[in-house]
Amino acid sequence: MNSRWERLVLVRYGELALKGKNRPFFERELKRRVKDVVVARGPAGTAIRETHGRLYLELPAGTTRQEAVNLAGGLQKVFGIVGAGPAVRTPLDEGEVMQAALEVVREHLALDFPGRSGESGTKGGAGGDVQGGTEGAHARPLKPVTFKVRAHRTEKRFPLDSLELNRRIGAHLLERIPGLAVDVHRPELVLSIEVRKEGIYLYSLDLPGPGGLPTGTGGRVALLLSGGIDSPVAGWMMMKRGLRLSAIHFHSYPFTSERSREKVEDLCRVLAQWGGSVDLHIVSFTEVQKEIRLKAPEELTITLMRRMMLRISERIALAAGIPALVTGESLGQVASQTLESLVAIQEAASVPVLRPLIGLDKTEITAIARRIGTFEISNRPYEDCCTIFVPRHPRTRPTVEEAHAAETVLEFEGLLDEAVRSAERVEFKA
Amino acid sequence: MPPTLGPGSKRESPLPDVYLDNAATTRPHPAVIETVAETMERVYGNPSSPHGKGNEAARILKAARERVSALIDASPGEICFTSGGTESINTALKGVAHAYRNRGNHLVSTRIEHPATLRTLDQLAEDGFEITLLEVDGEGFIDPARLQESIRPTTILVSIVVANNEVGTVQPLGEIRQVLEKARHERARYERARHPGPARISAGSAGGRGSVAPPLLHLDAVQAAGKIPLRVRELGADLVSLSAHKINGPKGTGALYIREGIRIRPMMAGGGQEEGLRSGTENVPAAAGFGKAAELAAEWLPGAAGRLESCRARLVGRILAEIPGAILNGPSAGRVTLSGGAAPHIANLSLPGVPGEVMVRTLSEQGIFISTGSACSTRKPDPSHVLQAMGCSGERIKGALRFSFSPLTTMEEIDLAVDALAAAAAELRLLTGTPTLSKRGASS
Missing domain, CATH: 3.40.640.10 (Type I PLP-dependent aspartate aminotransferase-like (Major domain))
Structure with a gap:
């Protein structure tokens, strides 16, 4: 449906407002990401304007509400955004804002509350109100849609203050649209009205964004990405804090299959949708694992493998100027993730190892994985290199000294060099 | 006409190209x-x-x-x-x-x-x-x-x-x-x-x-x-x-x-x-x-059956003799008659202790292509219903390998495959088999 008013997408970003002097920098990075999404999904000719601590995406004339909703949906994966939704802008005129309020609420009801209001059956024309009301009264087995108007006036030249706007527009809507009821405490629909210098904005739908900080505002980290449920979530949480992501995957072909690699590549594709791009380093770990398997005590296999992984990852990270590693470890999930085990593993690396999931339960991690779209991929059944060569009785409380002692018989330096040298790099873009 | 691939089949890759998965599909003539x-x-x-x-x-x-x-x-x-x-x-x-x-x-x-x-x-x-x-x-x-x-x-x-x-x-x-x-x-x-x-x-x-x-x-x-x-x-x-x-x-x-x-x-x-x-x-x-x-198959059939049988006998014989623990799954040799027998082009053997999939990938890296159970069961890692019906143990099913020949398979290819298999089995068993090399054994 075309509107006679200007259509926009209103983008809110909350946390950024707190960032003092850094704010222009954060806003620039956010705008960069928003622009990518607009180019990819928005109508041609969309302009991005920044004002009042918000972004307004001004859509070309003729854009429908659905197109605006689609564009807002695309912004739900942009870190830094708290919410985005379709809006219209009217001139500073009471008659205009009254009519626009009717249109916004009608469109919203038709799409999101079909059957709940008399409007859904009629074509929303101004002349059809009364008849629509009677029809709605008959065909209304359901509860009315509860709503409230939330007006806000910063442009004081406009004669009506926010209370008066709330009252008049609320009454106007109640009178013209059947199947509505006011509820100021827990409304199902909130019509927001903002009176500003350049016009009056009206919107009722706000699609929640992921929050966090815009990608690219915090440097880059290297994630040890296994293919399991945890590590992609850990990577996502770091991206949410504005970091860019490199991923490092260890495979043990022929002990692991090509399918495990495909799985990790698919995970990177999903992560790239959030973080703009992810670059993946694929490391062959087979020779290192063989060395450990053949020469080290079986019960220390996992500790030693992980120490080797950290060493290789650190080298790859430092060579790329990346100052920290990230893992999906959380305390006590499996025997190798006891505090003692984490300490014994960490000691092999000199760069910090960040563990954003450290305090989460499996159920909490799984819930995030489902939400961000990695769960189904992680759940595919192929083995990764941590599930083969699993000792029957791993040490749950290994010590650094034990690890050092075991490593004295391993000839691993050459193997680590070769693993780093032969790593493949693949880049995934959103 | 002897079954040959004829000109145009010359191999250029440095790896051999030994295709022993003809029960999955064959190379078109x-x-x-x-x-x-x-x-x-x-x-x-x-x-x-x-x-x-x-x-x-x-x-x-x-x-x-x-x-x-x-x-x-x-x-x-x-x-x-x-x-x-x-x-x-x-x-x-x-x-x-x-x-x-x-x-x-x-x-x-x-x-x-x-x-x-x-x-x-x-x-x-x-x-x-x-x-x-x-x-x-x-x-x-x-x-x-x-x-x-x-x-x-x-x-x-x-x-x-x-x-x-x-x-x-x-x-x-x-x-x-x-x-x-x-x-x-x-x-x-x-x-x-x-x-x-x-x-x-x-x-x-x-x-x-x-x-x-x-x-x-x-x-x-x-x-x-x-x-x-x-x-x-x-x-x-x-x-x-x-x-x-x-x-x-x-x-x-x-x-x-x-x-x-x-x-x-x-x-x-x-x-x-x-x-x-x-x-x-x-x-x-x-x-x-x-x-x-x-037409080609009918032409080859009289000679091919015998040649396939000797391929199978050679492969099965060598594997059983050279790889410790190897077991044949299915009928032993013998001509096929109206009372049954063994298809001359399929041999299924288990190397317990070596997961079949791992062996398939190991040999694949060396240009030798075999199968675990059946390629038709696509990507599902389900254990073979055939070996289960035959009463095979889980370990035997996990380690099962299928070699299948076509009238184009040569005896040299059989030998290449068995040599590679024996070497890989020895190495893989060190890594995946019962860990006998662990210095402390089960000290924990």
């Missing part, structure tokens, strides 16, 4: 490729068209049908082209079940059929048919006496895989035929007793359309064709499923032999091609390629 390409380029008419282009295509199709029928000693009119083994099997089972529904609702098959059969039977069970699956012994053979016991007055179809695709067991087809003939006579007598009057039903192959008494016999010969001699009349088969790509032909084409007089309900409704049994414009180039492959 150059003559087949040529036939398909030529037909596709020149004979593009629709065989149903009454003009010159159509007639030309119809002639090609007829020639292909003759060649395929010759491979199994059938009449050309009894060959229906399909999209492959799976469609042939589906058509045979569902087609007979629905056409003969008024004669009974019971079907008999075995536990070691291809999924194309087992899943089709599952569907028929959902439609109300009753299914009996015969058990097999440790080598994968059914017991003809059990087959006889399983047959009821309501049995309409017995479906048997001639050569199992995973272990190569060839069933005792002569005895199966006898059981079926006896059952038909009894059935005919029983029905005459219930409906006295003019003989409506006659037993055996005599008589015209609609005159064949159940139970009918369907043979899944997808693996057997071209490897062991199959004469449909000698086997007493009413339906036989064939696939082109298992005999160096193109993928996506196959055939169903339907004996004169057998009714089936077609799976594909439409323009009435293939005598109304399989509507849809015929895949003329693929059928021509299938014809060529069938």
Whole structure:
């Protein structure tokens, strides 16, 4: 449906407002990401304007509400955004804002509350109100849609203050649209009205964004990405804090299959949708694992493998100027993730190892994985290199000294060099 | 003509290219490729068209049908082209079940059929048919006496895989035929007793359309064709499923032999091609390629069976002798007779302690291509239903490997494969086997 008013997408970003002097920098990075999404999904000719601590995406004339909703949906994966939704802008005129309020609420009801209001059956024309009301009264087995108007006036030249706007527009809507009821405490629909210098904005739908900080505002980290449920979530949480992501995957072909690699590549594709791009380093770990398997005590296999992984990852990270590693470890999930085990593993690396999931339960991690779209991929059944060569009785409380002692018989330096040298790099873009 | 790949097959990669997964699919013979390409380029008419282009295509199709029928000693009119083994099997089972529904609702098959059969039977069970699956012994053979016991007055179809695709067991087809003939006579007598009057039903192959008494016999010969001699009349088969790509032909084409007089309900409704049994414009180039492959297979068959047998004997003998712990799954050697035997082109062995998948990937890196159980079970890591039915242990199933040959396989390739397998087994066992090298053992 075309509107006679200007259509926009209103983008809110909350946390950024707190960032003092850094704010222009954060806003620039956010705008960069928003622009990518607009180019990819928005109508041609969309302009991005920044004002009042918000972004307004001004859509070309003729854009429908659905197109605006689609564009807002695309912004739900942009870190830094708290919410985005379709809006219209009217001139500073009471008659205009009254009519626009009717249109916004009608469109919203038709799409999101079909059957709940008399409007859904009629074509929303101004002349059809009364008849629509009677029809709605008959065909209304359901509860009315509860709503409230939330007006806000910063442009004081406009004669009506926010209370008066709330009252008049609320009454106007109640009178013209059947199947509505006011509820100021827990409304199902909130019509927001903002009176500003350049016009009056009206919107009722706000699609929640992921929050966090815009990608690219915090440097880059290297994630040890296994293919399991945890590590992609850990990577996502770091991206949410504005970091860019490199991923490092260890495979043990022929002990692991090509399918495990495909799985990790698919995970990177999903992560790239959030973080703009992810670059993946694929490391062959087979020779290192063989060395450990053949020469080290079986019960220390996992500790030693992980120490080797950290060493290789650190080298790859430092060579790329990346100052920290990230893992999906959380305390006590499996025997190798006891505090003692984490300490014994960490000691092999000199760069910090960040563990954003450290305090989460499996159920909490799984819930995030489902939400961000990695769960189904992680759940595919192929083995990764941590599930083969699993000792029957791993040490749950290994010590650094034990690890050092075991490593004295391993000839691993050459193997680590070769693993780093032969790593493949693949880049995934959103 | 000796089976050679001829010019153009020269290998350029430094790795060997030893393809021992011919039960999954075969490399199309150059003559087949040529036939398909030529037909596709020149004979593009629709065989149903009454003009010159159509007639030309119809002639090609007829020639292909003759060649395929010759491979199994059938009449050309009894060959229906399909999209492959799976469609042939589906058509045979569902087609007979629905056409003969008024004669009974019971079907008999075995536990070691291809999924194309087992899943089709599952569907028929959902439609109300009753299914009996015969058990097999440790080598994968059914017991003809059990087959006889399983047959009821309501049995309409017995479906048997001639050569199992995973272990190569060839069933005792002569005895199966006898059981079926006896059952038909009894059935005919029983029905005459219930409906006295003019003989409506006659037993055996005599008589015209609609005159064949159940139970009918369907043979899944997808693996057997071209490897062991199959004469449909000698086997007493009413339906036989064939696939082109298992005999160096193109993928996506196959055939169903339907004996004169057998009714089936077609799976594909439409323009009435293939005598109304399989509507849809015929895949003329693929059928021509299938014809060529069938012609070559028939030509090779007398010599190939022996050569395949020696390949198998060499591979099995060397592996059992050289790799400690190796076990043969399925029948040992021996000529295939009407009492059964081992398909000459399939050998299934287990190396317990080495996961089959890992070995397949290890050899793949060295240019040697084999299989775990069955490539047809796609990516599912389910344990082989065939080895389970044979009573194999979990460890044996996990370590199972299938080697399968084609008439193009050479003895040098067999030796290359066994050498690589022995070396890989020794190394992999160090890594995945029982850890004997751990210095502290189970000290924790």
